[in-house]
Amino acid sequence: MMVGRDVQFAVDKKPCEVGKPILEVEDLVVPSKVHKNNAVRGVSFNVRAGEIVCVAGIDGNGQSELIYGITGLEKPTSGTIRLEGRDITNAPIRERSKAGMSHIPEDRHKHGLVLDYTLADNMVLQRYWQPEFQNHGFIKKNAVLQYAERLIKQYDVRSGQGPATIARSMSGGNQQKAIIAREVDKDPQLLVAVQPTRGLDVGAIEYIHKQIVAERDKGRAVLLVSLELDEVMNLSDRILVIYEGEIVGEFDPKKTTVEELGLYMAGAKKQGEAKA
Amino acid sequence: MSKQNKQPLLQRPAVVGVLASLLSIVVGLVLGFVLLVLLNPGAAVGGMRAMLATGFSNMDKLGKVLYQAAPLMMCGLSVGFAFKTGLFNIGASGQYTMGAFFSLLCAIQFQMPWYVCLLAGAVGGAIWGIFPGLFKAYFNVNEVITAIMFNWIGMYLVNLLLANMPNMLASGWGASNSDRTAALNVANPGAILPRGPFAALFGNSSWINISIVITIIFAILVWVILQKTTFGYELKACGLSRDAAQYAGINSKRNIVLSMVISGALSGIGGGIYYLAGTGQYVLEKSILGMGFNGIPVALLASSNPIGTIFASLFISYIQVGGAAMQPAYSSETIDIVIAVIIYLAAFALLMRGIITKAVSGHKGKEGAAK
Amino acid sequence: MMIAANIISMTILFAVPLLLVAMGGMFSEHSGVINIALEGMMIIGALFACFTLQGLDQSGFGPAHPQLSMFIAILVAGVTGMIFSLLLGFAAINLKADQTIGGTALNQFAPAFAVVMTWAIQGQGLTTIFIPNWVRITRDTFGLAPVDGPSFWNNLIFKYFYLTTPVAIVLFIAAYIVMYKTRFGLRLRACGEHPQAADSVGINVYKMRYAGVLISGFLGGVGGLAYTLAAGSGFNSDVGGYGFLALAVMIFGNWKPLPILGASLFFALFKVIAALNATLTFLPKFEGVKEISNFYQMLPYIVTMIVLIFTSKNSQAPKAEGIPYDKGSR
Secondary structure (H helix, E strand, O other): OOOOOOOOOOOOOOOOOOOOEEEEEEEEEEEOOOOOOEEEEEEEEEEEOOOEEEEEOOOOOOHHHHHHHHHOOOOOOEEEEEEOOEEOOOOOHHHHHHOOEEEEOOOHHHHHOOOOOEHHHHHOOOOOOOOOOEEOOEEOHHHHHHHHHHHHHHOOOOOOOHHHOEHHHOOHHHHHHHHHHHHHHOOOOEEEEEOOOOOOOHHHHHHHHHHHHHHHHOOOEEEEEEOOHHHHHHHOOEEEEEEOOEEEEEEOOOOOOHHHHHHHHOOOOOHHHHHO | OOHHHOOOHHHOHHHHHHHHHHHHHHHHHHHHHHHHHHHOHHHHHHHHHHHHHHHHHOHHHHHHHHHHHHHHHHHHHHHHHHHHOOOOOOOHHHHHHHHHHHHHHHHHHOOOOHHHHHHHHHHHHHHHHHHHHHHHHHHOOOHHHHHHHHHHHHHHHHHHHHHOOHHHEHHHHOOOOOOEEOOHHHHOHHHOOOOOOOHHHHOOOOOOOOHHHHHHHHHHHHHHHHHHEHHHHHHHHHHHOHHHHHHOOOOHHHHHHHHHHHHHHHHHHHHHHHHOOOOOOOEOOOOOOHHHHHHHHHHHHOOOOHHHHHHHHHHHHHHHHHHHHOOOOOOOHHHHHHHHHHHHHHHHHHHHHHHHHHHHHHHHHHHHHHO | OHHHHHHHHHHHHHHHHHHHHHHHHHHHHHOOOOOOOHHHHHHHHHHHHHHHHHHHHHHOHHHHOHHHHHHHHHHHHHHHHHHHHHHHHHHHHHOOOOHHHHHHHHHHHHHHHHHHHHHHHHOOOOOOEOOOOOOOOOHHHHOOOOOOOOOHHHHHHHOOOOOHHHHHHHHHHHHHHHHHHOHHHHHHHHHHHOHHHHHHOOOOHHHHHHHHHHHHHHHHHHHHHHHHHHHOOOEOOOOOOHHHHHHHHHHHOOOOHHHHHHHHHHHHHHHHHHHHOOOOOOOOOOOOOOOOHHHHHHHHHHHHHHHHHHHHHHOOOOOOOOOOOOOOOO
16 A cells, blocks of 8 residues: 555444433434435434444445434424434434534535635534634634634645645545545534444545544444445444334444345345344 | 645636636637727727726716716625525526615605615515525526516516506606606605716716615625635525525525525625616616616626626726717727626636646646656 | 407416416426426427517518418427526426525526627616417418408417417326326336435436426427417516416415416406406306406415315325435435
């Protein structure tokens, strides 16, 4: 690998110290935008403080819609979502953000960034309304710039003209780093990360994995969606397999194999049935 | 600010944008001259001189440039403001008509002073702007179609109302014609816009009043809203990427409606300002007023930038006054061809600008990778 | 009964330009290009067709072969509309410019160009191109003997009968078949829905979009001539906003041929009712209200808005319309 240093694919992790449940999802049903059936059909699980829970599955089995439902991009048909005990099932996106949810979206171009905004403006996309950055509706330009410069430095976001760079002109890895910087720096109780390393180079992947583990070690709850089985096995403390909109199995990554996960992901096996 | 934020002057987007617009104007004028030569070779040089020099030839003409630029600027601001939110407000014409009607209603029927009338114009335009906004936000109806529909509804509604308000018409105030509203100097001189302290500068030209000052203030106000406020930040985010705006928790429905209301109010003020000048009377028309449509080229030439809109409207008004002076050798519509060519080129200019910016940033990107 | 015949024939007369132009818009939008310049294309088509008719009239060919001349004029309208639409295609497809900007420029250009050309050819201040009186199809065209006095069928068919009407019917059927029964139509629609996918299976998106724009230019041009015939008083360098109205008809018709046909008839009917409201005894009279025709003029727009509220939730607008296609982008 030509990255000028050793790249570690396996992630160093301490054993997790699980705390109280942060995110609780009960019987969640989310409609699909593509077809008439529901994409998520009665899913229940929780994510506790200090653990990384990974939703694994083959693309198109409802994981995107599950995240839309949890983050508020799509209205769930039924079920409840609680964040730190507070019902946020029908809360607007801004409320979820205020309540401590951060979201690294699946599509960084569609959702994650306003591509024609500067990097600085993108860095405050979730926070521009906070008193720190605005005064009676007027944006404090200097505060925004300083904040952006701090994030750029701290999270090593590289770009042509610093905070003034138009986000569109940045490389995919640096765009993703910018989103992660923004979402992690919000100091969330729950970090939702959807395919955070898709299409990135190995250096960026390693960096992002470290950031996610660091959040977990700080005692945050992390909900990860990934299609990469290596990523699933390396990062997570608990694995939920989703198949056709339902969770068909829960695994401990230390006690399972990629092959076993594959059987569940393909729908060949289901835990509830196995027990029955 | 660290030094890496400083870009060379010629690479700044704003500078590139201005250069692109200027280039379109120059090429448009050259093509205009070619057209004049083709149409009537003998008069071409004189015609070109009339087009380019009339506006500055005397203070009266300059006054007329400013008088026409004011409503044009408001319509340009209106269209540009909506563009920034990702909406195409082709309904500026209807909003302008409604603004004119509300202003004249307050002026003639209710005998209000000019500033109240102007405010009423803003309300009228805002009411007409809210429909495309509501339809777009809550019923998913394309704003272009709603706006086109409401242009016609507005025109017929104003015609119907005026025809049934004898007090509003010139015939109600001693004049003989019933196809237009009463002249303000007869009906309510207090509703005519003040001529301002600078009228003497313009040789007390009948065209001159404070309208241009008012509109420039509005242009600056719009610029401040878009550039300096969280509201502007949200509006632009909606316009640039509705999905990202939703992700950031921005209420895009509310912003669509608000943006159209403000856009409508700006057009409405344009309508008010034109008729409150006291030099024109609203004529019951059978076709839609062109002023609102002329706001579109103004906004496009200015790339929707409010400050750019000031200059774009002054320029278009300037060559329109010049075009009127080209008669009878050429029809004044020749100017519209020149304007059309400029806008067509401006569409390319956007592209040219994209290429310039891309080339610059692509170059930078390579340097970064090489390190 | 006579009035019914008049209403029907006038409705058809005014529906023809709307139908043609809205179908044109449909082709363009299904290929992925928003065609806001329909108004301009109508004007250009009408301008050159009217010049052609005038030229044929003066040369003596027109009065001798009226319907052949009319057919030539229709072709001229279509072809000039098509040439004009190339400007939109070039800006929108090759240069990937904003389609509304290009369209606005063309709309600004066309009426001004028409005035300047009319002046240049007819002389200063003469802004109307009059249409020769032999263009209408009469009983004489078919060698039928004239009827004495008013007759229902005679009024229905021959009162406002121009060659544009049968041509429009043929074009409508052809357009329907092309759009839904041919490989070309399927490919065209694919380019408006998902150009990347279309490209991936070997469809030349740029070519298809040009085809859509050119077809819309042709139909727009013919529609411009049809409008001028319907308006009756000659060509005055404008088409009364019918290009924009056609855009509304197209959206009202959900980008589909048959609903577009219905929508054009609907709009035309209201136009006719508004024009004839004084003579229509069955309409409410609104005693004491002046200029009530304005109310009837307003109605079709209001009804359209109400209908759109209920139908727009399942809008069939082409998904990629208005987005310039760039091979490089994902």
